[in-house]
Amino acid sequence: MWREVVTVCLVLTGVACLDKRNIVEYLSHQTEYSTLVSLVSQAGLVDTLSNIKFATVFAPTNAAFATVPTATLDSLRNNTQLLRRVLLNHVTNHSLISPQLQDNERYDNLIGGSFIFKNDGNTITVNGVKISGTDTIVANGVIHTIDGVLLPPEGDIVTYLAKHDDKFSDLFAAIVVAGLDGTLKGGVFTLFAPNDKAFNAVIGSIPTDQTKLADLLKYHVVSGSVFSNELKDGQKVSTLTGQQLTVSISNNGVKIGGATVVQADINTNSGVIHEIDGVLIPPSTS
Template structure:
């Protein structure tokens, strides 16, 4: 309640002191959003952010966030007006969203019609679609701006579907899930998967027939990589212990900029999916027998 009061008073102060910065003019004058401003103008969404009579909230990617995108993606957005408009609208919601409203699992409807899912962790870090919110709650005349460090993308596929369509890296893992009849379980529910790539499976290839021959243990190996709930890297802290579907816990360690799950290193983090997220790891995890 206090924050809502502060918000109202801040908006009144803008008007009283002649500060009429709107969402778009703030982005335009800030200097960290030149790519976003350019694309907003190209899409026609700039006018909406400048003149909307109802409050809007934007999760605004910085220039550094856009620089992470492959050039081919930027080229596609520049040549496909509908894709550009949908992508940018996915970053904007009606109404005022301030940080106390961002809780674990909270969903907001974007202007594109697709939902944005937020997560907040015990360390008080919070993410939207798995993307870190670097700074938030910048209140302007007609809304709120949160600065984010990556471009938001909708998550339309489940964990199982993602593995099945990325056979270049996960053919062995997906085949193992199918073999054990476990792939359907990853269509539903909400999970975090620590996913070994095929080159990780290759490292244990000599022992794989022996492991697979013990069907109960092999299934336990697969379930040992799956944690209930959604744990993006923002919520992973040194020494934390996460329960797995195998019934035993995984210990997380953070060493410098590296994140480890037991002895396996996370080599690609934070793939957002429709029913959770995926982290790519460089080794197959072995649960205690």
């Protein structure tokens, strides 16, 4: 397996690009990863990342950690179990070089979550975070540099909605009644999620027929993960009904199909959620 990875790297770059140090040894000698190395040591993961075989690490730089609120970093440093979980959320036991990081490709990480990639041919992101350096191949794995810290999501799309029933109870119930919960758990999607206030405003217009309800909800779902930094003014995105939603971006914020995005980029193991303040009614049923 490792020979195959090095061979591919040789074909793509013209050099064998294999550093004989292990993951921790390599990171420890690069000053831009000093915060990561310090946290790895504090979490007791030095042996784990030194001895793991065929792993891939998405390594946040010091600048990436600097964007994390101080209170969040302090809470991680004071909670070893949580710190280990966050750090292992950056690691997979698959050897992944950049040609494998295809658009909407999905791989499991070491805490049972998912890495979901976006690749437009110029920029690659993982769970919405830019990969700024690729394919450092070391003795026991591959290291890719990232510009942000990957905090663990709260399960898949449906699980997130269920946990946050203070504002998504109506949407969660509708998804279950329509029989779409299995679909949204099993693939990679973008959900424009109306909050409970949005549902209450149009409660009389929500269909009770299961098929029509499913069509209404599918009008809020796009195949693949689409983060806010990928949206452009006037952009059309195709929903699971085959109909399109129009994106509007102005100084007043981002709108999708006329509804305002209240909270963007809620990352989950099955895609991304954008909370919106309105229920989107498909043209055929308006």
